[in-house]
Amino acid sequence: MERFDAIVVGAGAAGMFCAAQAGQAGCRVLLVDNGKKPGRKILMSGGGRCNFTNMYVEPAAYLSQNPHFCKSALARYTQWDFIDLVGKHGIAWHEKTLGQLFCDDAADQIVKMLVDECEKGNVTMRLRTEILSVERDDDGYTLQLNGETVAAKKLVIASGGLSMPGLGATPFGYKIAEQFGLKVLPTRAGLVPFTLHKPLLEQLQVLSGVSVPAVITAEDGTVFRESLLFTHRGLSGPAVLQISSYWQSGEYVSINLLPECDLDAFLNEQRSAHPNQSLKNTLAMQLPKRLVECLQQLGQIPDVTLKQLNMRDQQTLVETLTEWRVQPNGTEGYRTAEVTLGGVDTNELSSRTMEARNVPGLYFIGEVMDVTGWLGGYNFQWAWSSAWACAQALVEE
Ligand SMILES: Cc1cc2nc3c(=O)[nH]c(=O)nc-3n(C[C@H](O)[C@H](O)[C@H](O)COP(=O)(O)OP(=O)(O)OC[C@H]3O[C@@H](n4cnc5c(N)ncnc54)[C@H](O)[C@@H]3O)c2cc1C
Structure with missing residues (x-):
C-alpha cells in the first residue's frame, strides 16, 4: 500500500491547484481523477478561452447560506495573486467585460499551467481512477481505488458539483461528507x-x-x-x-x-x-x-x-x-448548468483551512461546498482561493 501525506480527489481547478501548492511546499501528494484528462471543465470554460478570474472579486458575488465563509480565503489568495501566476507562465490575457479576464489564446493554457505546477510539486497524478471506498483510522485515510490501495494522513475532496455529468461530475463529494456525518445542503443547478x-x-x-x-x-x-x-x-x-x-x-x-x-x-x-x-x-x-x-x-x-x-x-x-x-x-438543469448551488454546509468547515471541524484531516475545496459565484470568473477564483487556503493548512500541520 502506497502512503502519501495527502490525497486530493478531483483533478479539476481546485484539486490541481491545491495539489500543486502543497506539493511545492514539500508534501507528498496523490491527485486522483475519474477522467481521461485533468481540468475538463477548464477546457470547456469561457467559450474555450477560460474566464479564469474577475478583477472585481468580492464576497458579495458569492451565494452561500453562510455569506461570511468565503471572505478569509478570497482575501488571502486574491485575483491579483492568480493573475500574477498566469503572467509568470507567459499566458496572455485580456479583460472582456465587467472585469472578466480571459486567455487570449485558449483554455488549455490554464490546464497546462496547472499540470506544470503539479509537476513542479512532484504530484503523483492518477487519471481514469475510481474510488471504491474511503475509510478512516488513527493514521488517516485509506482509499480503495480500482487496482490499488492508497493511504494518507489528509484527504482533500475537490470533486466539484453535479453540473455537466458529461464532463465527469459525480455526487462523490456529498457522499463522502455524509459518510463522515457532515451536513449537505440541498443542491440545484445554477448559472443555467x-x-x-x-x-x-x-x-x-x-x-x-x-x-x-x-x-x-x-x-x-x-x-x-x-x-x-x-x-x-x-x-x-x-x-x-x-x-x-x-x-x-x-x-x-x-x-x-x-x-x-x-x-x-x-x-x-x-x-x-x-x-x-x-x-x-x-x-x-x-x-x-x-x-x-x-x-x-x-x-x-x-x-x-x-x-x-x-x-x-x-x-x-x-x-x-x-x-x-x-x-x-x-x-x-445540471445538463447545461455551469455550477451547482448548495453542497457541503460551510458551517461544518473551517473558513481558514477548509478542514471539517469535527473530522480531522478531511478537507473540502471548490464547488463541492455551498459557495457559488456569479458568472464571470468568480467560480474559478473560489476554486483557486479555497485550494490555496487548504494547501497552506496541509503544509502547516
Ligand atoms: C461549461 C462550463 C463553463 C464554465 N466556465 C467558467 C468560466 O469561464 N469561469 C468560471 O469562473 N467558472 C466557469 N465554470 C464553473 C467552473 O468550471 C467550476 O466552478 C470549477 O471548475 C469548479 O472547480 P472544482 O475543482 O471545484 O470542480 P471541477 O473543476 O468540476 O473538478 C472536479 C473534478 O473531480 C472529478 N471527479 C468528480 N467525481 C469524481 C469521482 N467520483 N472520482 C474521481 N474524480 C471525480 C471530475 O472529473 C473533475 O475533474 C464553468 C463551468 C462549466 C460547466
Whole structure:
C-alpha cells in the first residue's frame, strides 16, 4: 500500500491547484481523477478561452447560506495573486467585460499551467481512477481505488458539483461528507438557462438567436444588467444565467428589454418629430426588428402610427417592454448548468483551512461546498482561493 501525506480527489481547478501548492511546499501528494484528462471543465470554460478570474472579486458575488465563509480565503489568495501566476507562465490575457479576464489564446493554457505546477510539486497524478471506498483510522485515510490501495494522513475532496455529468461530475463529494456525518445542503443547478411554459415558448421560438441588453430582476430583488438571449428552449444569455442562481421554482422574473432608453420620453419625442411614423418602425430603432415583429404578432405592440397611440396604450407598452414579467417553467438543469448551488454546509468547515471541524484531516475545496459565484470568473477564483487556503493548512500541520 502506497502512503502519501495527502490525497486530493478531483483533478479539476481546485484539486490541481491545491495539489500543486502543497506539493511545492514539500508534501507528498496523490491527485486522483475519474477522467481521461485533468481540468475538463477548464477546457470547456469561457467559450474555450477560460474566464479564469474577475478583477472585481468580492464576497458579495458569492451565494452561500453562510455569506461570511468565503471572505478569509478570497482575501488571502486574491485575483491579483492568480493573475500574477498566469503572467509568470507567459499566458496572455485580456479583460472582456465587467472585469472578466480571459486567455487570449485558449483554455488549455490554464490546464497546462496547472499540470506544470503539479509537476513542479512532484504530484503523483492518477487519471481514469475510481474510488471504491474511503475509510478512516488513527493514521488517516485509506482509499480503495480500482487496482490499488492508497493511504494518507489528509484527504482533500475537490470533486466539484453535479453540473455537466458529461464532463465527469459525480455526487462523490456529498457522499463522502455524509459518510463522515457532515451536513449537505440541498443542491440545484445554477448559472443555467430558463425553459418556458408551452404557449409562451411557442410564441417566442421565432426569436431564437436574438440577443438584447436587459436588466433582469428576481423576486428577492437581485438585479443583473447584462445581455439576454432568446433560445429555442427559452431564455439564456448572461443576464438569465446570473438570475437563475437567485430564482426558485414557481417564481417570476421581471425583465426590462430597454434598459438604455427612457421609452416614454423617446416615444413622445418621436411623435412630435414624426407623427405619421409607425409605432413598429419607431420601436425597431431601439429593439431588434425580429423582436418588435414578434411582439406585434402577439398583440403586445399595437399596429398604429405614433399619433394614433394614446397615452394609456403608451403606458401599457412601456410597462410591457420594461417590466416584462416571466414565470419560467424551470431550468435546463445540471445538463447545461455551469455550477451547482448548495453542497457541503460551510458551517461544518473551517473558513481558514477548509478542514471539517469535527473530522480531522478531511478537507473540502471548490464547488463541492455551498459557495457559488456569479458568472464571470468568480467560480474559478473560489476554486483557486479555497485550494490555496487548504494547501497552506496541509503544509502547516
Ligand atoms: C461549461 C462550463 C463553463 C464554465 N466556465 C467558467 C468560466 O469561464 N469561469 C468560471 O469562473 N467558472 C466557469 N465554470 C464553473 C467552473 O468550471 C467550476 O466552478 C470549477 O471548475 C469548479 O472547480 P472544482 O475543482 O471545484 O470542480 P471541477 O473543476 O468540476 O473538478 C472536479 C473534478 O473531480 C472529478 N471527479 C468528480 N467525481 C469524481 C469521482 N467520483 N472520482 C474521481 N474524480 C471525480 C471530475 O472529473 C473533475 O475533474 C464553468 C463551468 C462549466 C460547466
